Structures are given as C-alpha cells and as structure tokens.
Amino acid sequence: SGVTNGTLFKVMVKAPGYISQTQQVAVNQAGTDPEFYGNLDFNMQATENYKLGREVTAKADQLLNFSTADEVLCITSAGLAYRNGTTTEGCLEGILNGSHGEISYGQGNLLTFQSARTDPVDFCFVVKNGGALTAAFFKNGSLTPAYLGTFSAVDQALWDNTIKNTFGDNAFGYVSLANAWKEGLSTDILRQAAYHGHVCLGTISGQAMVSLLLKYFPPGVYGDNGELEATSYRAVGVPGNSDDDAFGYSLDLTTGKRSYVGYATASDNMVGFIRWCAATNLGTLIIMRFNEDAVVQLYKQQTGFTAYSGIASELAFNKWLINKLETDPDSLVEIMYVFENITPAIHNNLTGGVDSKNVVCDALGLNMDYILGLN
Secondary structure, three states: OOOOOOEEEEEEEOOOOEOOEEEEEEEEEOOOOOOEEOOOOOOOOEOHHHHHHHHHHHHHHHHHOHHHOOEEEEEEOOOOOEEOOEEOHHHHHHHHHHOOOOOOOOOOOEEEOOOOOOOOOOEEEEEEEOOEEEEEEEOOOOOOOOEEEEOOOOOHHHHHHHHHHHHHHHHHHHHHHHHHHHOOOOHHHHHHHHHHOOOOHHHHHHHHHHHHHHHHOOOOEEOOOOEEOOEEEEEEEOOOOOOHHHHHHHOOOOHHHOOEEEOOOOOOOEEEEEEEEOOOOEEEEEEEEOOHHHHHHHHHHHHOOOOOOOHHHHHHHHHHHHHHHHHOHHHOOEEEEEEEEEOHHHHHHHHOOEOOOOOEOOOOOOOHHHHHOOO
16 A cells, blocks of 8 residues: 555565575566566675574585485584674584484484583484494584594593593583494484483483382373363472473473472482362372483393493493383383372472462472371
8 A cells, every 4th residue: 555666665585504695675566567677686695603503514515415314413502502792593503404314403403402502512413223323423613523433332442532522521521422322222312311411310210200100100090080170280399400401392391480399308319299270170190210320220130231330331321221221211210109189288288389379388398207197
C-alpha cells in the first residue's frame, strides 16, 4: 500500500557463519505490469570462525579420508569458547557444511565440550575403521595437527609421553568419548558425557539411575491402580559428583528451574528423586546410590582385571560399564528406599520450597535421620 516508483526497501540477508549484510533497493513498475520489482546483488562474506571450521575439517578429511572410513566423529571445544573476542558457533557450522554430510547433529557425531569463553578452540577428528580409531587433533585454531595417531591402542607410554601433554586438560575426555563412541554408547549419552567432559563411572552410573527411574517409576503413572496423572520429577542430590550431570541433561532437571537442588547432607553418591503428582498433591521419594567400591569389585570378579591401574585399564573398565548400562543397569546402582505419599510439607522440608503460608522452609536435603524418622 502506498508504494510508488522509486520506493526504497531495506533488505537484510543473514546466513549461519556469514556476516550479515543490509542494502537498500528501489522498486519500479515495468510497462503495464502492476507489480513493483527491484534487484540486488549480495556478496556474502564468511566469518573467520566459519572459515576455520571449514578449513580444519578439510585438513582432517585430507589426513583421515572420511569417505573410506566406517564412521567419523568430531569432538571440539568450539561453540561456547570465544576466539578473537567473538563466539565460535560459526566453527560448528563450518564443520557441518565442510564434512559433506559425514558429520551432523542427527548422526550424533559432533560432540562439544562445556567450554568457558577463555578456553582454547580445539578440534579432534576421529575415524573408525573396523576396531581401529585414528585421530587428528588441531590445537587452538591451528591447521597443523598437534597429534595424528591411534586412539584405540593407547598404552601408558603413549598416554604419558604424548597424548596427556598434547591434549591438555581434556585429554581423557577426547580419548574416553572416542572409545565410548566406538563401543556404541548412544548418542544422547555421548552428548551428556561431552557436556560433563568425559566418560567415567559417575556419568554411566548417573545414566543408570535415570534408566531405573524411568523403568520402575515412569512419568504419568501414580498410585497402585496406575491412574494416569500429570507427574514431574525433581532431584535432591549432593553437588560435586559426576552423576549429577546425567540428571540435568537426560531428565532436563536443571538448577535454574529448581528441578535439581543440592545440599551436602548425605554421601555424594546418593540422590533422591521426587516424582510429584500435581493432581493428588502427593509424591514418591526414590533414593538411589552407586557404590563405587562395589562396582569396581564386581568388575574384577567378572573380568579378572583391575579398574584403575592405568589408562588402558580405565578404558577397558569404561567398555564394561557401557555394556552393563545397556544390558543390566540394575547392577550398577542400588535403589535404597522408596517412600510413598510424600506430602507438600515433606517436599518443602527436603527441598527448601515455599509452604502453604508462603514461608520458605530450611532445606534438609537428603538428611536420612529426618527421612527415616518419618516412618
């Protein structure tokens, strides 16, 4: 409405990994055509971080030959880390576009660490051929690999003399994630482990707790007769152990939503899940734990090997844990107690919620003297 020959329109073009551009275009009628037309040319310029993602992927492909590999994996600190004062999300777009479909979110083979802005921007590409893993590691934005070699035959000498120093603080993260990927750990759990920083007994045990919770106390069911009700989960834990990240990632129980609360009032390998039914205003408290010593002993009994006698033994232990998670998660964790008919008062005493008088309760957390005293 109101457009005449020469009317100016502002056109902005955006694309992931490219610098946004804005131009003005004048529209005009041509002959008897009542429509107005305008033409623009945009020469889109890639950001430096997008270029880095494309170029480092091309270099890795040249070294590892993605097209002949059985599978391809990329683990990186890009995304949350900053480079030259700007976000490195463009690096991820460059990896996705530069790998020609070999790497994608849908395949679950792009894993990102939970990085800080000041962390170096590192890239590790891994190819699997049969049972062999070969890695190319690019450190802090360099296109020259700092490491090109095996990830599947990592012995103590290679770990101590090369990998540990070359890869830095995330060394075990890269190696453990790649080996767990090779063993078939599901993509959702791999993402959770990357968020945590590595694959270990704590992350696997936390995921086993999630599996048991959903298996024995599924959402949407409450009461002995299986009435369908709207239910939600809340976790009461002890901060600082590796299992906590599984609850935040796999169950979407985050501290920001107060769906995970943590208090140092119990052993750090314990967690209480409250399955709450809004319709009945009652809940179920399920308390679980993983006993590290018992799991390590079970591993030794079943395999004859020691879990933590070096890098190779820890990777073998992780392989055994992954198999247990897939086939027998009950063996990794223990359901200690189940309490039905948790009232709002008890819920608030455990979590520090607001009571019926709008007063914030002091949180007891997993105070077992209080919980067991409820009879």
